[in-house]
Amino acid sequence: MQITACKLLINGIVQGVGFRPTVYKVATALNLSGWVRNTSFGVEVILATEDSTDFIQQLELSLPALASLDSVDCTKITLDEKPHDFQILASIAGSVNDTVMPPDSYVCQDCLAEIFDPKSKYYLYPFTNCTNCGPRYTVIKGLPYDRNLTALADFPLCESCNAEYRDPQNRRYHAQATACPKCGPSLELDLAKVAEYIHAGKIVALKGVGGYVLLADANNAATVRLLRERKGRAEKPFAVMALNTNSIQHHFAHVSPHEAGVLESPAAPIVILARKRSTHIAAEVAPKLNTLGMMLPNSPLYYILFYHLLGAPAGAEWLQQHTALALIVTSANFSGGAIISDNDEARQQLTQIADYVVSADRDIIMKSDDSVISCVGQHNVILRRARGIAPKPFYFPYQLPQVLALGAHLKNTLTFTRDNKAFTSQYLGDMGSEHTIRYFKQVLAHYYNVFNFKPELIITDLHPDFYVRNFAHELDLPELQLQHHFAHLASVIANAESCGKKIANKVLGCILDGYGYGLDGTSWGGELIQFNSQDLRFELISQLTPLQVPGGDIAENEPWRIALVLCVENNLAIPEHLLVHPQAMQVIELCKRQQFGTSTSLGRKFSAVAALLNIVTESKYEAHAAMVMESIVHGLEVDFDYARLNLAGVPDFNLLIKQIYQIGIIEKNIQRAVNLFYGNLAVLIEKWILFHCSTRGISQVAISGGCWQSRYLLSTLSDKFKRLGIELLIPYQLPFNDECISFGQAWYGAQALQKGILCV
Template sequence: MQLQSRLPESNLPALTRIRFRVRGIVQGVGFRPFVYQLADALKLSGWVRNDAEGVLIEVEGTNLRGFLIRLETELPLLADVRSIESEFIPADGQAGFEVRESLGGAAGTMIGADVTVCEDCLQEMFSSEDLRHLYPFLNCTNCGPRYTITRAVPYDRANTSMADFALCEACEGEYHNPADRRFHAQPTACPSCGPQLSHSLEEIIQTINAGGIVALKGIGGFHLICDARDDAAVKRLRERKNRDAKPFAIMALNTHSAERFVSISAAEASILESKERPILLCDKTEDTSLSGTIAPDLSALGVMLPYAPLHYLLFHEALGRPEGTGWLNAPQDPVFVVTSANPGGEPLVIGNEEARFRLSQLADLIVDHNRDILIRTDDSVMRMIAGAPAFIRRARGFTPVPVELGEDLPPTLALGGHLKSTICVTRGREAFLSQHIGDVENAETYGFLRETVDHLLSTLDVKPEIVACDLHPDFLSSRFAEETGLPLVRAQHHHAHCAAVAAEHQIEGPLLGLALDGYGYGQKGEAWGGELLRLEGANFQRLGHLANLAAPGGDKAALEPWRLAVGLLEQQGRGDLIAERFSFQPMADAVRALVGSGHATETSSCGRHFDAAASLIGVTDYNRYEGEVAMRLEALVDAPMLGENLWSLREGVLDLSRLYARLADLPHTLKDQKLGAALFHGTLIDGFAELIRHAADKTGVSLVALSGGCFLNRVLSEGLISALTESNITPLIHRQVPTNDGGLSLGQALIAGRTSKMEL
């Protein structure tokens, strides 16, 4: 910010009045109390108020320079100021400083994201003298829910789900006391005036200790919770959720407690302990005290720390109600499986009635409270990649923080793809990605998609002029886009992936893009997923791709990687190996014949190549959930390894036949599987690096966007990043949105916005 430069160095009139316009995340973060206290300390008069554009301040007095400096440097913890404009106005001799009522109107401001309970509130909660001793809904201007309890801007209690709770005398006193941490804390409450929990903590912990499953209403929705050390309880949870093997996350009290189960670097600890409190995937230790069914066959485990006051109360109760607060920072035994309560791939449950209806078969005890959650918001999930955190799922703690674009776009609504969907709305130079919506393949998730569109458009007050969707004609999101009646831009899937990187890194000029994922609809309807593109502005061309793989059975091949392995062996003339390894598959001969006839579906998908390799070396023949096989293959790698001459490159097509011939001959021992996995990763890294080098030479472009779900694979990402960097090519990866399809809507929005600008 360049404020001080705007004030003359000297010669300010003795009495001056300045109006400041502050934009950014400035509502609901203690900004007005901060301004009040600052003005008070400097003996300035004037007022501060929230309005639809952010915060408006008028100050009058003799020490305005001091005010400016401190306004810039002493911002409240949660404020994220994007701009401050100032203008001189006539002094009016007003006495005193006041916080004025908010003005409504068109919303041009942002609601903050939900933030973990702060240290001060924790201290109060566990101090027996305090008004809010053991009260699960305490919060202050520095902490607590925001996005999930807010209906509209400006951010005032009347626009939140706390509107129905009248403040008691004590809370009211704090709310109006400028010296108090809760001065104008919109969701503030205490046991006598605020929300109440439906059950006692004693009952909750008794249920969990008895091996039961508790549905607990949290910040962004209900969780299902059980004891992570109780194998039978975790198995029961799997059965009831109808979830075979997809990993669960655990919640431990603090990093010291979690370190028993996973190794945690200093950088990882700071993510776990951050105010956003995502689930972080960390490498497992040798410890065996947790149920083996939490994250079976994987090397990583999702861990999170408590973030709602209620979570801390669970640990407090489980530990037998220790005195004071010393226990909060010590290693402790209790550890829970905490998973979203979303039966059968449907959206997260948020309502009390809804919970009784949808969760009664899943939970032994349903614990709710009477503070409404207004928009469902899952936990965010991250993983460290190349030294910094990357999103697997972006939701609570991060939504609705915008991505800053390097350019102005017309108001655009982008509807994402099919799996792990998000939507994106642009407003000027900002792109707002919604929270994770999920796989839009049933009526419930489609409903959630519509809800999210309505909520995001109304809280941002944007009327979209353009709508964007995937090129795939059959996606529900594409149909939704058609129904809006707005000018429609259909963005090719992998183009959108790479454009999302361009949006994050504010790249407008030419850019190479390598998109590696499971499936995307190609320009002519082909199955793509291993694509090298050249992007410029709103356009792209395909420069190269991974060699096509026979995918006998199409979608079935994604669930049953053995079909891909049989296809490869058939093409390599290895009927002997098919007979030896796959004869137990009743369909093996039919698959073989289909591939032999040359009529099998083909795909350039990198995800399918992972599946084929894993099945070929005998890791597994089935994907029990999306990405499982690739994760298991990665888990086998100590370091990527390069074999002799295992790939070839011709006219932009990266061929892996020799790699597969080598893998097919490996015996199925663990040692050889580890070798096979290392060779597979090493060959991909080396082959893709050469494919990109070649394109960089030909096009003169040395920037490359890496995007697509495969880049959640750390071995592949880090290996390719270092290989490219050594060749003086600059790789760009996602840091603000997920690299999987969760980031697609951002790229679609950029493509559609730029297309529309070109046509004007």
């Protein structure tokens, strides 16, 4: 006898997160018969009822920890007969994949309890997971999410695990990545031995969730120095892992309640925290900085390692107790290259850095670095969007054509749009490295394979010599170039729309960073750009005063060169610490004759001031100068006589530089010079933006670019603009840095196609 039934098609993060077992439990609790299964279009639910309202309400209240719903579409269908019960059916694949790959998640408390229960079969097993936790994105080969399409396909379930997998009351019911010591992956060396090596001051390369990591005792200064020497990482700070938040608060850094929540979130990111003055961490971990990048264990692997490092304590109380033990946990790669995930490559490459290389026989399908977050007030500023966050999509209230964006040259990411979503990859790295280029191609191929993606258009950066621009030609598809800072601005607009905000007809973008190839072929990095949302038009309306950059890219690593320019252009006596460089006199003479290219970059001005004050004269890593200067700041000072705009409404940096020189060089008060630089800079940027908002009748401002990662610049302006009634669009779901470029490119290309502004 035929009956009327409801067919639900559910989209969102609903595969690989225990969603089907939850559907099963809700349906059986409501005495509903039917079935649920994964499909390429989402999760399909058939309910033998004419009204699915109660079911949907209960489902939303019962969602697994890692699940989220994007849409629930309901249609009425006819079944030949009423199903006898409710079942989970085998998945079905299709030519189009509209499902979402979930990100990895930290280990849940239930699994953790089993790992340290001597009676459990999961006792001290480093690959323990369930439907509520564990690897997802890094082990998925394809969708629908089933074991045969994961890195666990080569590990058939044993009888015991299979029984759990088929038990609807077990949290491992249809847990595709589940395994135990009897049937699952294994490490080639016991973690107790790894702990011995670390205690002995050795450096260990260990295969983690998203790739190999280098481990060392963070309290052992000699080991940290050796790691820096071998890795070729002179001063860039290392991330540090502590056992728990309690340990961080007692021994290492200050932690606000908001920061604690971020540390303990499922993404388990690295969080930038204010360092305690009396800390056990070796000074060499983060030289000259007053912050530490801290993280908590994100997988059973690290908890078991801490267990052995602490001497195998009994019970479970030790998991919450504080300890001064801490580990350096840094991506196993060479400077600028992608993280290593392949076992053979690790054995070939990492023996140059690590004393021991410990591999595992579970493949990493999609490698990923740790995410990094800085908390400004109650907001999270993403510095690196990777494991635990990517590849969560951005949802829009409208449909988008299929567009592929290839991102920036540095901090590269990929983004593609389809339906109502934009998918931005994890952080990939700098495209000047062959390792990163291979990684870039691997991720692109993976996305094509998983989503059967067929782009109509490719968007790249305007720079004619960047790898991504040339790679686009190989794809034989229509291309569009979007200027770097326009893409920054577009990313903020897109992020705001994905968060449900209404975009004004005119938006003023303030883009402040280190470098972007300008429309005129010069170096940009300090621009005000008006965006007209109706016709998607960008208009450059103001730039910071260009500054000569001796040596071009060389000056990025040798900011003393730009400091000389500041002195020459302001008729200041050259400080002795700048004259010690062999090429100093040559740079001075050429500068006087205006022989160098120029840049409007605020990032270059940061570096120049740091070198002028003898804080950082040679940069060892990106944003080195700015990070060290921020560590010196102790209370912002403002002197409005030195925070003025010129007649064109542009910040007068020469006035500011003369003040900094007087206080820092003549009076030798570096602390106050830095306080005034940051305080006056914030006022200058604020005045600059407000002047052009006023003259153009704009009340919505978007900010992007790496300089906005400065907590002082960001917090000062966001508070002031709120009081003035200016709506500030801040991309809290994206990094300010160049990781956002592909997202902005893709959104702009999709919008241009959608509105008929661009035809292909």
